[in-house]
Amino acid sequence: MAVKISSQSMWTWMFQRLSGLFLGFFLVTHLNVHHLFHDITSAGLISFETVRTNLASSGFWKVYYFLFVPFIVFHALNGLWAIIADYRMPGTLSILIKTAFWIFAAALIITGFFTLKNLF
Amino acid sequence: MSNNKLQETIRDAALNKNIGSFSYWLHRLTGIGLAVYLLMHTFVLSSAISGETAFNERMGAVQNPFFAVLEIFLIAGVFIHMLNGLRITLADFFGWSRMHKSIFWIIAIIFFALMIITILLIWPKLNPANYPVGG
Structure with missing residues (x-):
């Protein structure tokens, strides 16, 4: 009994897991730098200047954030789509x-890239 | 989404009171929460497009003890989704589905350990006195 299975869902399933693993690594670093280990008693509030100095500290951050944005947008919207698809x-x-x-994904990625462009 | 489907979903959740079902709901709810947060995060940070003053003003509005409490919930959501996602990936890629219940208890312990560290690190942000006066 041959059942035709959409191959597109297989790739989104696979890429949801791969992007998830990637985001796991990236989010831990991101949380550590910007949420957890930012001590307001010594470093003050997070401002335009502190973010710029932080991001300028290594060329790695540029690659990191420009990859981070499309990966997280894909993972979030594909995840929401998977929930909706369950309801047929x-x-x-x-x-x-x-x-x-x-359209929403494109808008989020474009906004993300312009935001990053202004912070680098 | 018909109303029946939603009712069916809720009935399913009530009927299957087990770890697999529980983590499935936890994963969906944290996932939706994080997607909503991603939108808010983009909204706050996109003020950088308008320049330094706009960015500092909007970032200043979300850096206070109230948002620090929300940040703890956010990070809890991130860790739940991250660790449970790892559990799903391990079961899917390595065929560890027979061990998924044991993995659940392992990630639960890791989650509580991470949350203790998180709360300790966020602690100074919960005290209004630690915030610089006048931004």
Whole structure:
């Protein structure tokens, strides 16, 4: 009994796990630098200047954040899509939501890149 | 999403009171929460596009004890989703699905250890006296 399985879902399933592993590593570093080990009693509030100095400290941060943005946007929206897909929407509604997600993803990535451009 | 499907989902959750079902819901709820946070995070940081003054103003608005409490919940969400995601990946890629319950208890211990460290590190941010006066 041959059942045709959409190969697209297989790749999104696979990439959801791979991006997850990647984000695990990246988020731990990101949390440590900007959320956990930023001591306000000695370093003060996080400001434009402190972020710029921080990011300028190594060329690595540039590669890091420009990869981080598309990976996290994919992981978040693909994850939300997986939840929605579980409810088996009617075809037209499903296409509508999917299109909205693609536009939203593009908007988030573009906003993220322009934000980063101003912080580097 | 018809109303019936949602009711079915809730009934499913009530009927399957086991670790697999529990972590499935935890993963979905933290996932939705983190996606919402990603949007708010982008909104706050995107003020950098308008320049330094706008960025400092918006960043200043979210750096206070109230947001520090929310930050603890955020980091808890990140760690739950991260550790449980690792559990899912291990079960999927290495066929460890028969061990998923033991892995759940291991990640639960790691989670509580990480949360103790997190709360200790966030602690100074919970005290208004530690914030610089006038930004």
